[in-house]
Amino acid sequence: MIRRRGKMVRTLLLLGSAAPTIADGARSLWHTEGRKWMVPLVVFLCVTGLVLAVAASVEALAPFVYAIF
Amino acid sequence: MGGHASQTGSVGRLRILGISAHYHDSAAALLIDGVPVCAVQEERLSRRKNDAAFPLAAIEWCLDFAGVQPEQLDAVVFYEKPMLKFERILTLALRGFPRSWPAFPQAMKNALGGKLWVKGIIASELGVRGDRILFAEHHRSHAAAAFLGAPSRNAAILTADGVGEWATLSMGRGSIAADGTASIELFRELRFPHSLGMLYSTFTAYLGFPVNEGEYKVMGLASYGQPSFAEQVRRIVRRTADGGFALDLDYFEFHEGARRSFSKKFVEVFGAPREPWDPLDPQSAEGARFADVAASVQLVLEEVLVDLARSLQRETGLDDLCFGGGVALNGCANARILRESGFRNLYVPSAPGDAGCALGAALYADRLHFRRPHRPVPDHPYWGPALEATDLARIALEDGLELEQIPREPDLIACAVDHLCAGRIVGWMQGRTEMGPRALGNRSILAAPHEAAMRDALNRSIKYREEFRPFAPAVPIEQADRFFQLPSGGARLGRFMSGVFPVHREWRSRLAAVTHVDGTARVQTVEASMAPRFHALLEAYGARTGIPVLLNTSFNLAGEPIVNRAVEGYSTFRRSGIDVLIAGETVVRKRRHDLARLEEAIA
Numbered sequence: 001m002i003r004r005r006g007k008m009v010r011t012l013l014l015l016g017s018a019a020p021t022i023a024d025g026a027r028s029l030w031h032t033e034g035r036k037w038m039v040p041l042v043v044f045l046c047v048t049g050l051v052l053a054v055a056a057s058v059e060a061l062a063p064f065v066y067a068i069f
Numbered sequence: 070m071g072g073h074a075s076q077t078g079s080v081g082r083l084r085i086l087g088i089s090a091h092y093h094d095s096a097a098a099l100l101i102d103g104v105p106v107c108a109v110q111e112e113r114l115s116r117r118k119n120d121a122a123f124p125l126a127a128i129e130w131c132l133d134f135a136g137v138q139p140e141q142l143d144a145v146v147f148y149e150k151p152m153l154k155f156e157r158i159l160t161l162a163l164r165g166f167p168r169s170w171p172a173f174p175q176a177m178k179n180a181l182g183g184k185l186w187v188k189g190i191i192a193s194e195l196g197v198r199g200d201r202i203l204f205a206e207h208h209r210s211h212a213a214a215a216f217l218g219a220p221s222r223n224a225a226i227l228t229a230d231g232v233g234e235w236a237t238l239s240m241g242r243g244s245i246a247a248d249g250t251a252s253i254e255l256f257r258e259l260r261f262p263h264s265l266g267m268l269y270s271t272f273t274a275y276l277g278f279p280v281n282e283g284e285y286k287v288m289g290l291a292s293y294g295q296p297s298f299a300e301q302v303r304r305i306v307r308r309t310a311d312g313g314f315a316l317d318l319d320y321f322e323f324h325e326g327a328r329r330s331f332s333k334k335f336v337e338v339f340g341a342p343r344e345p346w347d348p349l350d351p352q353s354a355e356g357a358r359f360a361d362v363a364a365s366v367q368l369v370l371e372e373v374l375v376d377l378a379r380s381l382q383r384e385t386g387l388d389d390l391c392f393g394g395g396v397a398l399n400g401c402a403n404a405r406i407l408r409e410s411g412f413r414n415l416y417v418p419s420a421p422g423d424a425g426c427a428l429g430a431a432l433y434a435d436r437l438h439f440r441r442p443h444r445p446v447p448d449h450p451y452w453g454p455a456l457e458a459t460d461l462a463r464i465a466l467e468d469g470l471e472l473e474q475i476p477r478e479p480d481l482i483a484c485a486v487d488h489l490c491a492g493r494i495v496g497w498m499q500g501r502t503e504m505g506p507r508a509l510g511n512r513s514i515l516a517a518p519h520e521a522a523m524r525d526a527l528n529r530s531i532k533y534r535e536e537f538r539p540f541a542p543a544v545p546i547e548q549a550d551r552f553f554q555l556p557s558g559g560a561r562l563g564r565f566m567s568g569v570f571p572v573h574r575e576w577r578s579r580l581a582a583v584t585h586v587d588g589t590a591r592v593q594t595v596e597a598s599m600a601p602r603f604h605a606l607l608e609a610y611g612a613r614t615g616i617p618v619l620l621n622t623s624f625n626l627a628g629e630p631i632v633n634r635a636v637e638g639y640s641t642f643r644r645s646g647i648d649v650l651i652a653g654e655t656v657v658r659k660r661r662h663d664l665a666r667l668e669e670a671i672a
Contacts (some may be wrong), residue, residue, distance in 0.1 A: 001129070001132075001133065001138075002125070002129050002132065002139055002195060002196075003139075003196060005193065005194075005196070007192070010193035010194070011193075012191035013192045013193035013650070014186055014192075014193050015189070016188065016189070016192070016199075016246070017186070017188040017189035017192050017199050018186060018189055020188070020199065021151075021152065021185065021186060021189070024152060024154070025152035025155070025156070028152065028153070028156075029156060035156070036158065038156070038160070041159070042155070042156070042159065045177065045181065046181065046185065048181070048183065049177065049180070049181025050181070050186070052181070052182070053181065053182055053183065053186070054145070056182070061278060067084050
């Protein structure tokens with residue numbers, strides 16, 4: 001049986017794994033010929049996307065989205 | 070393979086969960102000590118056809134079935150690398166600027182809104198530590214599902230689908246050493262947007278069928294046409310000097326946006342596309358044009374695949390070919406590969422598409438990441454939930470239907486044969502659900518295969534589908550050659566209904582319901598060791614009628630996934646023209662006035 005976790009816990013776990021995911025992606029691009037220039041773009045998009053994903057899933061953070069941007 | 074799960078060389082109890090999700094047909098599979106224990110597609114549990122959502126229900130069922138807690142999993146393997154896929158989407162969006170920008174926000178929303186954070190999703194939903202989450206490349210998952218699940222120790226591998234991360238087709242070889250060490254080497258790949266899967270899907274969309282679901286319809290329709298557009302298709306699928314191919318991208322738009330997959334130039338060559346709601350009659354002039362287009366793309370697909378397989382055979386010198394990926398569902402192409410490529414055996418898993426990647430990814434992790442010795446994978450497709458028919462009797466009695474419990478197998482089979490010989494349509498549910506898109510005798514609708522009227526009745530009152538789509542026959546493997554022209558290795562290809570073969574001319578009129586317009590059939594060869602009860606039923610039907618062949622189609626209505634539980638079978642039985650439901654040892658019959666009312670409603 002899978003233990004259901006609260007939304008906040010799940011969001012925190014998601015956030016916790018995001019940094020390694022982004023780092024893995026950036027590392028892989030860095031080592032790919034001709035793709036180094038994409039690293040800043042990917043990191044920027046990932047971080048922005050993550051903020052939006054978290055804001056969308058945790059209602060309490062939604063009012064601060066405008067402040068962030 | 071991405072991730073940091075520890076490498077173990079010891080032979081202990083290793084539990085690996087494989088997951089495929091987020092594109093189509095999500096699924097989960099559980100491997101314990103290197104052997105699959107269970108696997109199921111999410112759609113069978115969620116009841117949403119081609120469900121692409123994160124397969125939480127499938128995972129939960131797998132863990133419950135094996136009595137494993139999420140924390141006890143040694144590894145959770147996702148079937149592709151989301152970051153690599155994201156990189157492809159981003160690269161193509163930039164490369165296609167400015168035409169790609171209308172589709173860019175949606176693509177970013179899809180990726181960044183969830184698909185990219187698979188590790189986090191798995192960690193948060195299952196509570197598994199991040200270092201136990203691994204990623205296998207998409208085509209390696211296909212290759213592992215095809216090779217490590219096949220009864221071969223040394224085989225060439227071919228995978229082809231729409232697209233994974235970047236690869237759309239890969240070629241290589243797999244081997245299992247005497248000490249059980251497995252290796253998979255993919256030495257050539259073709260990259261997006263040059264894709265056989267996308268080519269076929271583009272024509273599927275052009276012909277007005279839903280992509281990722283309507284490809285069967287294109288194959289069925291192709292038999293009604295002549296490949297009069299083959300030259301045009303060959304022009305847009307240019308063959309390259311290295312034996313591969315390249316799509317002429319002027320004819321396509323799928324690589325630039327999701328709005329439409331073919332371009333204006335494509336329409337100039339092949340004519341106006343068919344709208345999904347337009348009726349399709351291959352006898353009409355317009356219908357014949359669409360059938361010709363379908364026949365043309367089918368022919369070119371077969372030519373390309375046969376050439377690729379032939380070059381792979383020459384390069385490897387091997388007898389066995391393991392073929393995976395969604396393109397491996399094309400039974401006509403598979404039969405041609407077997408006949409013409411030089412391989413003696415062609416192995417296609419029961420779920421060669423993305424659903425099967427859940428099992429493939431788990432096998433890949435076990436054999437190649439953890440370097441555990443290979444163990445033969447049981448050669449059957451029945452990995453899903455077992456049938457529990459206990460509720461069925463109660464519900465049927467509440468509805469006042471005729472009900473019978475027949476615990477003795479010979480009596481149950483005799484009862485089924487009685488109904489089939491009387492021309493009744495039987496819903497047949499036994500054992501565990503099949504993994505993959507085909508019903509292979511455990512969640513099937515069965516009927517007598519002799520009259521074309523039966524095919525029409527099934528289309529009209531149960532499947533509600535186009536008349537040009539054929540139904541498949543099931544036959545005991547020992548008798549398959551009597552009715553069908555199987556090449557060497559064909560009986561094996563028919564094990565999971567993966568090949569289309571000619572019906573012997575003298576039997577076509579007596580197998581009219583399962584013989585397609587071109588005289589072929591997608592045969593299922595049934596072995597007693599794989600499906601003993603189904604095999605016994607075919608034999609008993611043969612003993613009574615002289616022809617041990619039954620029409621076998623999936624137990625579902627149009628737009629619904631194949632039934633899983635007995636109550637779902639019962640619901641389908643009540644809402645359709647199925648006359649008798651046999652679930653386990655329970656036999657339920659409709660009342661006469663129910664049937665009359667249903668027929669009236671359908672009319």
